[in-house]
Amino acid sequence: MSTTSPRTDPRVLRTRQLIREAFIDLLQDIELEKITVNRIAERATINRVTFYLHYRDIPDMVEKIADDMIQQIEEILNDASNESPVRDKDWPILYKMQKLIEHIADHSKFYKVLLASKRIPVFTDNLMNLMIKLITERAQKRESAAVVSATRVPTDIAIWYGSSAFIGTIVYWLREDMPYTPAFLAKQLSLLFRLQLPDTN
Amino acid sequence: MSTTSPRTDPRVLRTRQLIREAFIDLLQDIELEKITVNRIAERATINRVTFYLHYRDIPDMVEKIADDMIQQIEEILNDASNESPVRDKDWPILYKMQKLIEHIADHSKFYKVLLASKRIPVFTDNLMNLMIKLITERAQKRESAAVVSATRVPTDIAIWYGSSAFIGTIVYWLREDMPYTPAFLAKQLSLLFRLQLPDTN
DNA sequence: GAAACTAATAGACACTTTGTTGCATAGTTA
DNA sequence: TAACTATGCAACAAAGTGTCTATTAGTTTC
Numbered sequence: 001m002s003t004t005s006p007r008t009d010p011r012v013l014r015t016r017q018l019i020r021e022a023f024i025d026l027l028q029d030i031e032l033e034k035i036t037v038n039r040i041a042e043r044a045t046i047n048r049v050t051f052y053l054h055y056r057d058i059p060d061m062v063e064k065i066a067d068d069m070i071q072q073i074e075e076i077l078n079d080a081s082n083e084s085p086v087r088d089k090d091w092p093i094l095y096k097m098q099k100l101i102e103h104i105a106d107h108s109k110f111y112k113v114l115l116a117s118k119r120i121p122v123f124t125d126n127l128m129n130l131m132i133k134l135i136t137e138r139a140q141k142r143e144s145a146a147v148v149s150a151t152r153v154p155t156d157i158a159i160w161y162g163s164s165a166f167i168g169t170i171v172y173w174l175r176e177d178m179p180y181t182p183a184f185l186a187k188q189l190s191l192l193f194r195l196q197l198p199d200t201n
Numbered sequence: 202m203s204t205t206s207p208r209t210d211p212r213v214l215r216t217r218q219l220i221r222e223a224f225i226d227l228l229q230d231i232e233l234e235k236i237t238v239n240r241i242a243e244r245a246t247i248n249r250v251t252f253y254l255h256y257r258d259i260p261d262m263v264e265k266i267a268d269d270m271i272q273q274i275e276e277i278l279n280d281a282s283n284e285s286p287v288r289d290k291d292w293p294i295l296y297k298m299q300k301l302i303e304h305i306a307d308h309s310k311f312y313k314v315l316l317a318s319k320r321i322p323v324f325t326d327n328l329m330n331l332m333i334k335l336i337t338e339r340a341q342k343r344e345s346a347a348v349v350s351a352t353r354v355p356t357d358i359a360i361w362y363g364s365s366a367f368i369g370t371i372v373y374w375l376r377e378d379m380p381y382t383p384a385f386l387a388k389q390l391s392l393l394f395r396l397q398l399p400d401t402n
Numbered sequence: 403g404a405a406a407c408t409a410a411t412a413g414a415c416a417c418t419t420t421g422t423t424g425c426a427t428a429g430t431t432a
Numbered sequence: 433t434a435a436c437t438a439t440g441c442a443a444c445a446a447a448g449t450g451t452c453t454a455t456t457a458g459t460t461t462c
Contacts, residue, residue, distance in 0.1 A: 011409050011458065033234075033260050036448060047411050052450065059234050121320035128369075153389045157370060157381070161393050164369020165362045168329075172361040180358070188354045192362050195396040212429065212438050237419060248440050253421065 016054060018044040020065060027113045032120060066122045069114075070130060076103050077134070093138060093193075098186035101170060105182050108174065116174035124167065131163040162193055217255060219245040221266060228314045233321060267323045270315075271331060277304050278335070294339060294394075299387035302371060306383050309375065317375040325368065332364040363394055 022044035026035050037058065041048040055061035080099040081092065104111045114123045136159060153161075166189060173185055180188070223245035227236050238259065242249040256262035281300040282293065305312045315324045337360055354362075367390060374386055381389070 009409065009459065015410075031260065037450090038448065048449095049412080049451085050410055053409075057449085059232065119322035119326065121322065125320065153392055154381070156377075157374075157386070157389045158393065160370040160373040161366045161390070164373070165366035168365020168369060169358060169361040172365070173358075176357075180355070185358070188358045189362070191354055192359065192397060196393060210430065210438065216439080238421090239419065249420095250422085250441080251439055254438075258420085 012054075015044075015046055015050060018046055019051065019054065019061065023061070023065070024110060024113055027118050032118055062120060063122055065114075066120075066126050069110075069123065070126045073100060073103065073127070073130060076100060077130075093134070094186055094190040096134070097166070097189055098183055101182035101186050104170065104174070105178055108178065112174050116171050119171075124171070128163055128167055131166055132159055135159050135162055158196060162196060165189075165192065213255075216245075216247055216251060219247055220252065220255065220262065224262070224266070225311055225314055228319050233319055263321060264323055266315075267321075267327050270311075270324065271327045274301060274304065274328070274331060277301060278331075294335070295387055295391040297335070298367070298390055299384055302383035302387050305371065305375065306379055309379065313375050317372050320372075325372070329364055329368055332367055333360055336360050336363055359397060363397060366390075366393065 019040060022040050023035070026039060026043055035058065037048055037051050040058075041051050051061075055064060076099050077096050080096045114120050115127070139155065139159065169189060170185075173180065220241060223241050224236070227240055227244055236259065238249055238252050241259075242252050252262075256265065277300050278297050281297045315321050316328070340356065340360065370390060371386075374381065
């Protein structure tokens with residue numbers, strides 16, 4: 001559902017957009033369990049049958065929306081890899097984090113409801129997987145192999161710890177309606193994270 | 202639903218136990234969204250109507266089960282406060298963490314499904330709130346006021362960071378079927394956590 | 403711009419789930 | 433034993449689900 005390759009019918013895009021917005025909108029008011037295809041269709045001003053032309057059921061829709069989210073974020077992280085300022089070359093994860101947090105702030109309505117207020121597991125899960133992948137890659141590049149050795153804490157535990165801390169902090173920051181700027185939050189996260197890496201300290 | 206004060210009718214206890222077990226059991230096989238009162242009643246070998254005698258609906262049941270869970274954990278943490286060995290007096294949170302993780306290990310079937318495999322938000326949320334409370338108290342007692350000052354990271358961010366890291370690590374440890382002993386995991390967590398507190402390092 | 407294609411609408415269908423009722427039965431407590 | 437109360441049973445209206453067929457409307461291609 002995240003394909004745009006062979007040019008998609010604008011009606012399809014429009015419908016999916018409407019469904020998506022209606023869903024986010026409904027989530028502001030009611031619990032996920034109480035959301036029905038009926039209500040979504042009504043709010044999106046589409047026919048109920050049309051919903052089934054796009055998604056098997058509500059969990060399927062949620063999953064597809066989560067996939068889109070992850071794809072967007074991956075693009076942002078990739079872009080950040082290239083345009084990263086020289087001064088951050090020794091610590092590129094800071095720049096990536098900042099870009100990610102800025103993106104989340106730009107779409108805070110979306111992320112707040114799916115990640116923070118109602119906590120829909122698949123979103124947190126996907127984001128966590130992405131973060132684990134990111135940190136693991138860094139660790140393997142030995143750019144921060146210290147995560148492993150220096151603290152004598154097993155790699156996997158250190159990675160679980162760091163990834164959960166990153167995402168969790170962002171979630172709470174969202175819940176509190178973003179009391180710090182993305183740049184500041186990214187900086188604090190990198191400070192705390194750096195502490196796990198005595199080598200580079 | 203966590204009351205046992207004026208001695209509860211054994212039939213009530215039996216029924217709630219059956220419902221609880223049926224629910225955990227069902228969650229091993231199917232997604233939360235697909236679980237119906239019908240199925241729970243069937244698996245629990247009780248009448249569907251009986252379910253409604255105890256819970257308003259499924260979300261209500263989940264919430265009550267989560268409440269019971271938190272109450273149990275609070276008792277464990279309180280007990281740990283008293284019986285904490287003298288040598289850990291300067292760092293009692295380690296002992297508490299170990300007791301908590303041991304408890305989770307003892308009921309791993311329960312916690313794995315509710316916290317790790319299917320991630321039912323209310324459980325993680327409640328546990329997170331408890332952890333935040335715990336860390337905040339420590340911080341206020343100035344026992345580890347360093348969380349605040351030493352790293353120059355704002356208190357709330359440091360607390361979000363630490364709490365998320367704690368719970369997240371335990372969740373991943375559960376997902377991986379507990380590859381370390383509770384004592385070892387608690388030790389590693391305290392090592393990583395201590396790093397946030399340069400004063401005591 | 404007309405023709406071919408495809409998405410969305412509308413109404414209807416069998417089916418499941420929900421939450422509630424009144425009444426009968428069985429277990430619990432005093 | 434008697435009073436009480438939890439559970440079981442049958443049935444109900446209401447709502448939601450997922451699917452079908454036929455029709456309308458928008459998009460793309462030549």
